[in-house]
Amino acid sequence: MKIAHFGILVILIGLLMVPVQAGTKYMSGGPELTASIAGSNEISPGEDATIRVNVENKGLIDIKFVQSGIVDRDDLPNTAKLVRVSLGTGDAPVTIKSDPQMIGDIKGGTHVQVPFTVKVKANAEAGSYILPLTLEYTYLREAEQYGQDSIIYTYKEVNETIGLPVVIKPEAFLEIADLGAEHLNAGNEGYLTLGVRNAGFVDAGSAILKISRNGNSPVIPTDSSVFIGDFPVNGTVETRFKVSVSREAGEQSYPLDVFLVYEDDAGDTVTSDVVTIGVPVQGKIEFAVTSIPGPLRAGEKTVIEVEYQNTGAATAYSAQARISAVDPFTSNDDTAYLGDLAPGERAIARYEVSVDGSATPKEYGLDSEIRYRDALDNSQISDSMKVPVIIEQASSILPIIAVIVLVLAGSGAAYYFMGRKKKS
Helix, strand or coil: CHHHHHHHHHHHHHHHHCCCCEEEEEEECCCCEEEEECCCCEECCCCEEEEEEEEEECCCEEEEEEEECCCCCCCCCCCEEEEEEEECCCCCCEEECCCCEEEEEECCCCEEEEEEEEEECCCCCCEEEEEEEEEEEEEEEEEEEECCCEEEEEEEEEEEEEEEEEEECCCCCEEEEEEEEECCECCCEEEEEEEEEECCCCCEEEEEEEEEECCCCCEEECCCEEEEEEECCCCEEEEEEEEEECCCCCCCEEEEEEEEEEECCCCCEEECCCEEEEEECECCCCEEEEECCCCEECCCEEEEEEEEEECCCCCEEEEEEEECCCCCEEEEECEEEEEEECCCCEEEEEEEEEECCCCCCEEEEEEEEEEEECCCCCEEECCCEEEEEEEECCCCHHHHHHHHHHHHHHHHHHHHHHHHHHHC
């Protein structure tokens, strides 16, 4: 009997020595989310800006219970779960390019940075604006324990909006009030006249108007900048740039970028938003051979006439035609002055050409080109043209005539000697 009581005592002592599992219970008022813009909140008209928003959870744990019999909770009551963030425009002259973003859970005392891409309108009025930031999330509102091993969770959904202040800086931006093109033909240089207005909200100091090539546009600036000086709000100015156009351009409008570089009120150098304009381009100056010389004979030396016509869209000044004499042709006079040729006008060039006596009778093509000056007195060369020349077989009439002459000469000599003989 004593042995049995001893065994029970040992068991009880052993049970008392086993550590009892203690659970934790938290008491809190829930998450407390705040939001602010990281860094500067200033943006510029026409800018593609990235606004980085700090979302912080300031929710704290008020009371913590640790005791046996409590089942541990899976979530803390001050954790914002499944947070979804979206940025709106409000009355600000901007466009939000980023979609709403899921950023997961934010525990108490931590923060998450969320980037949003914003496009500011080019003509945005300077001033302060409020961008509404919407936060959607859930949190553990209540955890009720039943017995020693079960808990019923109650979650609450929250939808709240926080205003984020942004400032659109006052800047100058351009408005193209007038555009004119002079002598802008493919392959030539010409002038571009621009009337521009400061349509912004700040006076531009030491302003410089600049133009630049747009991608692979055939319109290429020769003079890329014009100094304006002080350029007040609503002020207008007329500028003139020299530009060139590549030979591959067609008769249509091509893009060109225009922008302003200036000093603002703080003395900082600012570059305005780029304005892309369309520059009208006329077709290039072209020529065509409109009449060809008559047939030539092998062994012949003669002057041939070739008629050229200006088929382009502008006048060619001091035009000079040239022909390339290649075998079986030779020439000591292969250039001809044509003068000024307006669109549609024609002129005749005369070249002295010799044909080798062994030339094969057939049609040949002689290369020809025209050198001229454009409206800005730049030397230009036309595309090469073919001048068809036909060589015919040398005529056999010359040997026959030579025989006849010899026969007649022989007859005359015989008659002379016979007359002398009769007189004697």
